[in-house]
Amino acid sequence: MPTAAWPPAPVPAGDLDRAIRPFGESTMLPAAAYTAPDVLAWELRHLFAGTWSCLGRLDELLGDTTQRGVLAGDVPVLLTRDGGTVTALANTCRHRGHELLPEGGTSARAVVVCPYHAWTYRLDGSLRTTPRYHEVPAGHGLVPLPVEVWHGWVFVNGTGDAAPFAEHLGGMAGLVAPYAPERLETAARHEYVVRANWKVVVENYHECYHCPHIHPELCAVSPPNSGDNYDLPGAWVGGSMDLRDGAETMSLDGRSPGGFLPGVDRRRVLYLALFPDLLLSLHPDYVMTHRLRPVAPDATRIECSWLALGEAGHAEEFWDRTNRQDWAACESVQRGLASPHFRPGPFAPNEDAVHQWVTLIGRAYQGRPPWA
Numbered sequence: 618m619p620t621a622a623w624p625p626a627p628v629p630a631g632d633l634d635r636a637i638r639p640f641g642e643s644t645m646l647p648a649a650a651y652t653a654p655d656v657l658a659w660e661l662r663h664l665f666a667g668t669w670s671c672l673g674r675l676d677e678l679l680g681d682t683t684q685r686g687v688l689a690g691d692v693p694v695l696l697t698r699d700g701g702t703v704t705a706l707a708n709t710c711r712h713r714g715h716e717l718l719p720e721g722g723t724s725a726r727a728v729v730v731c732p733y734h735a736w737t738y739r740l741d742g743s744l745r746t747t748p749r750y751h752e753v754p755a756g757h758g759l760v761p762l763p764v765e766v767w768h769g770w771v772f773v774n775g776t777g778d779a780a781p782f783a784e785h786l787g788g789m790a791g792l793v794a795p796y797a798p799e800r801l802e803t804a805a806r807h808e809y810v811v812r813a814n815w816k817v818v819v820e821n822y823h824e825c826y827h828c829p830h831i832h833p834e835l836c837a838v839s840p841p842n843s844g845d846n847y848d849l850p851g852a853w854v855g856g857s858m859d860l861r862d863g864a865e866t867m868s869l870d871g872r873s874p875g876g877f878l879p880g881v882d883r884r885r886v887l888y889l890a891l892f893p894d895l896l897l898s899l900h901p902d903y904v905m906t907h908r909l910r911p912v913a914p915d916a917t918r919i920e921c922s923w924l925a926l927g928e929a930g931h932a933e934e935f936w937d938r939t940n941r942q943d944w945a946a947c948e949s950v951q952r953g954l955a956s957p958h959f960r961p962g963p964f965a966p967n968e969d970a971v972h973q974w975v976t977l978i979g980r981a982y983q984g985r986p987p988w989a
């Protein structure tokens with residue numbers, strides 16, 4: 618059961634009150650939300666570890682190993698696979714706390730061996746052997762954590778006290794289901810490090826107010842003022858945009874080499890942000906994801922993947938160019954946010970999805986998790 622009320626974030630309360638006012642009256646979050654190390658530390662614990670972090674694709678994480686060290690926010694996690702069973706465990710030895718594997722480390726063994734004093738655990742986390750003890754001490758298995766595999770992505774709740782994943786997803790589940798991303802292959806991937814706070818990247822994703830000014834290629838295939846935003850349950854924000862007449866997909870010439878996904882809307886692209894770290898862009902012939910990982914208040918590592926039934930060179934070419942246009946804007950915003958002259962500004966009428974997102978963050982900063 619969801620339990621946690623969170624401690625408030627270290628952001629001035631008056632600034633938050635302004636940010637969570639109704640649309641038309643509210644402003645952006647204060648600068649500290651994007652620049653302060655103690656705010657990022659709070660976010661990693663509560664927004665990332667405290668909800669459901671996306672760790673990537675199951676076949677890449679555990680395709681040819683039985684164990685992998687990962688991070689859910691600031692919490693070290695050990696993912697294991699035993700046949701078809703995927704388990705998440707606190708990556709903290711029950712003897713004196715050593716990590717079982719470093720972050721990114723893997724092992725293909727059938728047991729988990731602590732590198733420090735060689736306590737061993739089964740893949741389900743139960744304690745198996747403890748060298749030099751007369752008998753294995755009871756009740757010292759690795760701490761199990763909630764884990765879900767959804768359409769091929771692995772999600773972990775690092776603190777163990779979030780709402781159930783189905784509640785986290787809410788109405789987003791039905792929007793993504795027709796695309797059946799579990800049947801798609803990763804056709805291409807780019808890694809970017811953007812010198813901007815992770816929320817600046819998400820906020821930029823949620824509006825096309827900027828599109829006529831920095832995205833000529835995008836505007837050629839999709840009218841920037843088209844589409845609607847969704848208002849459904851769940852910890853996510855998103856909407857759709859239309860393809861122009863004659864455009865088959867988002868690509869430089871609007872054409873697709875084929876490989877349309879059966880059963881999906883051929884005239885629209887869905888842009889969905891699952892809180893906190895996965896952006897899902899659903900096209901007629903491919904699925905693009907941005908997985909965000911904050912590395913500093915002003916730096917975000919972004920893994921951009923294109924999933925398709927076949928090749929996706931047209932998608933990679935189009936979106937790499939568009940991504941870089943976005944990253945340049947985000948980095949400029951970050952520099953502006955760091956100025957002593959920055960003041961949170963009001964939203965434009967077509968920035969309602971940004972407002973929804975800021976409201977989610979602002980309420981969370983006040984100690985109210987997305988499910989509260």
Ligand code: FES
Nearest residue numbers: 710712713731734
């Ligand atoms: S800390 Fe793991 S065996 Fe000692």
Ligand SMILES: [Fe+2]
Nearest residue numbers: 821827832943
């Ligand atoms: Fe953009």
